[in-house]
Amino acid sequence: MKLSGSQILLESLKKEGVDTIFGLPGGVVLGIFDTLYHEKSIKVILTRHEQGAIHMAEGYAKATGRPGVALVTSGPGATNTVTGLTNAYMDSTPIVVITGQVPSQMIGNDAFQEADIVGISRPCTKYNFLVKDVKDLAQIIKEAFYIATTGRPGPVLIDLPKDVTFAKTEFKYPDKVSIRSYNPTVQGNKWQIKQAALAITKAKKPVLYVGGGVVLANAHKEIRELAELTQIPVTMTLMGLGAFPGMHDLSMGMLGMHGLACANWAVHDCDLLVAIGARFDDRVTGKVADFAPQCEVIHIDIDPTSIRKNFKVDIPIVGDVKFVLKDLNEALRDSFSQNGDLKELRKPWFAQIEKWKKERPLLYHQESSVIKPQFVIEKLYELTHGEAIVTTDVGQHQMWAAQFYKFKNSRTFLNSGGLGTMGYGFPAALGAQAAFPEKLVINISGDGSIQMNIQELATAVVENFPVKVAILNNRYLGMVRQWQQLFYENRYSSSYLDRTPDFVKLAEAYGAVGLRATKPDEVEDVIQEALRVKKPVVMDFVVDPNENVYPMVPAGGSNYAMVFEDPKPVHDDKPARMADPDSILTA
Numbered sequence: 001m002k003l004s005g006s007q008i009l010l011e012s013l014k015k016e017g018v019d020t021i022f023g024l025p026g027g028v029v030l031g032i033f034d035t036l037y038h039e040k041s042i043k044v045i046l047t048r049h050e051q052g053a054i055h056m057a058e059g060y061a062k063a064t065g066r067p068g069v070a071l072v073t074s075g076p077g078a079t080n081t082v083t084g085l086t087n088a089y090m091d092s093t094p095i096v097v098i099t100g101q102v103p104s105q106m107i108g109n110d111a112f113q114e115a116d117i118v119g120i121s122r123p124c125t126k127y128n129f130l131v132k133d134v135k136d137l138a139q140i141i142k143e144a145f146y147i148a149t150t151g152r153p154g155p156v157l158i159d160l161p162k163d164v165t166f167a168k169t170e171f172k173y174p175d176k177v178s179i180r181s182y183n184p185t186v187q188g189n190k191w192q193i194k195q196a197a198l199a200i201t202k203a204k205k206p207v208l209y210v211g212g213g214v215v216l217a218n219a220h221k222e223i224r225e226l227a228e229l230t231q232i233p234v235t236m237t238l239m240g241l242g243a244f245p246g247m248h249d250l251s252m253g254m255l256g257m258h259g260l261a262c263a264n265w266a267v268h269d270c271d272l273l274v275a276i277g278a279r280f281d282d283r284v285t286g287k288v289a290d291f292a293p294q295c296e297v298i299h300i301d302i303d304p305t306s307i308r309k310n311f312k313v314d315i316p317i318v319g320d321v322k323f324v325l326k327d328l329n330e331a332l333r334d335s336f337s338q339n340g341d342l343k344e345l346r347k348p349w350f351a352q353i354e355k356w357k358k359e360r361p362l363l364y365h366q367e368s369s370v371i372k373p374q375f376v377i378e379k380l381y382e383l384t385h386g387e388a389i390v391t392t393d394v395g396q397h398q399m400w401a402a403q404f405y406k407f408k409n410s411r412t413f414l415n416s417g418g419l420g421t422m423g424y425g426f427p428a429a430l431g432a433q434a435a436f437p438e439k440l441v442i443n444i445s446g447d448g449s450i451q452m453n454i455q456e457l458a459t460a461v462v463e464n465f466p467v468k469v470a471i472l473n474n475r476y477l478g479m480v481r482q483w484q485q486l487f488y489e490n491r492y493s494s495s496y497l498d499r500t501p502d503f504v505k506l507a508e509a510y511g512a513v514g515l516r517a518t519k520p521d522e523v524e525d526v527i528q529e530a531l532r533v534k535k536p537v538v539m540d541f542v543v544d545p546n547e548n549v550y551p552m553v554p555a556g557g558s559n560y561a562m563v564f565e566d567p568k569p570v571h572d573d574k575p576a577r578m579a580d581p582d583s584i585l586t587a
């Protein structure tokens with residue numbers, strides 16, 4: 001039997017196991033939405049903005065590990081996806097975005113709502129397709145899902161002209177794909193893995209530097225086994241948080257610009273750095289010349305182009321982190337029998353790390369009158385027992401969440417790490433909630449960020465998603481204000497958020513629940529009430545507008561020279577210092 005392009009799309013998505021599509025219709029995709037009208041097995045979630053749809057697809061993908069799917073119209077619908085596509089590209093998130101396109105014969109005519117989305121999205125997708133013939137459609141969809149989810153995952157876009165959605169052909173979905181020029185390496189090189197095992201057994205002061213690739217590869221068990229087997233302390237990037245339990249004895253927490261002192265110092269002093277699914281991002285390395293300056297470096301990554309891109313590497317291993325770690329653990333178990341007790345060898349290293357932990361723990365001072373933002377995060381952690389899926393936007397609140405919510409499990413901290421997109425967190429939370437209706441999902445946001453996609457409150461209410469939003473309301477674009485205070489002599493140019501809406505009333509206007517805390521002793525009650533209500537809730541925490549995120553490595557500075565709450569020399573030979581204000585790195 002012949003099917004139309006729309007029906008082929010629907011049947012193909014079913015074959016791929018898609019259960020949810022996030023989107024917003026328009027002229028050229030009405031046929032597709034019409035085909036979806038009676039479909040029971042795929043839920044279509046109508047968002048209020050296409051950017052919301054893409055971030056929801058990202059949240060769904062990050063929380064589940066399965067590809068997120070979005071469907072939007074041509075022209076403005078398609079261009080509204082660009083931030084989300086770039087975001088997904090930077091964070092290696094597998095999403096498949098279907099954009100409508102004007103009819104084939106009108107492409108290039110400046111037709112109404114025409115945009116060259118294939119051209120526009122080329123630099124921000126892993127791959128993109130323009131479907132020219134309905135006969136190719138099933139094959140293209142199969143390839144799109146394959147490319148999005150294999151190798152280093154990423155966003156794939158399928159541009160579907162209106163006439164193709166109506167044209168008919170026989171439907172046959174391919175069983176498998178093979179793309180000649182695309183063959184990701186899964187298994188690591190055995191000889192290199194052996195070299196890595198040897199280096200690990202010899203090291204006196206090793207560190208595991210764990211990135212988002214470990215989460216993407218679902219390699220949390222393997223990373224834990226490696227750390228425990230070899231007794232190596234672990235530090236994680238923002239994207240890696242949750243890949244290793246934050247409360248584990250071997251955890252040093254996050255490293256980098258707002259990382260913990262012990263993590264940054266350990267990386268500076270280590271004799272072996274094992275980078276796993278991490279890409280030496282500038283927020284992690286600070287001044288590259290001073291990052292891990294005196295050690296051997298092992299780098300494990302599925303993407304060969306990330307290896308040696310930003311940093312010198314002694315032992316590169318290309319492969320799927322899960323497979324490589326399995327082999328590495330195996331090799332280490334073998335070499336252990338010949339190498340005696342590692343714990344003993346590393347005793348002085350652990351003593352040093354403990355000393356650093358005590359010397360510079362994460363600190364803040366909660367007084368009686370004003371709510372400190374860190375206090376809110378600590379309370380959220382305590383009252384949710386660290387079991388929530390947490391999403392954040394971008395800014396100070398994001399860094400406090402990373403520092404003070406001790407993530408236990410992989411895929412429970414959903415972030416815009418690479419692009420740093422304000423407005424990501426709330427729709428991402430809705431995407432995670434769509435995937436896991438029974439789980440507790442919390443979006444920690446700022447009063448600036450939440451206003452970038454607050455319209456999705458309507459989606460949350462209509463879908464009855466009981467997402468909780470915790471706004472750390474400091475009346476500023478806080479992270480910008482912090483930089484202006486530290487590097488621009490308190491000139492707060494365009495960072496004060498005058499006329500911030502009343503978030504409680506705004507929540508109520510959308511049909512959600514609004515709660516507010518203005519004093520420290522109200523924080524717990526507000527959170528308890530939010531957790532009790534089975535509806536979307538917006539919690540407005542009116543927090544200290546002057547609080548800063550510490551420790552901080554000023555942009556372009558060296559990680560060992562962090563600024564603490566009270567900038568003062570911390571090591572005789574390693575003075576804390578402020579940044580070079582002309583640094584090329586940005587807020």
Ligand SMILES: Cc1ncc(C[n+]2csc(CCOP(=O)(O)OP(=O)(O)O)c2C)c(N)n1
Binds near residue numbers: 396398420448449474
């Ligand atoms: C879309 C977008 N625009 C601008 C920025 C630059 N930026 C980074 S943090 C920040 C301030 C965020 O303010 P808010 O959401 O209130 O969070 P806070 O820092 O106060 O916690 C800005 C403007 C960004 N990251 N994303």
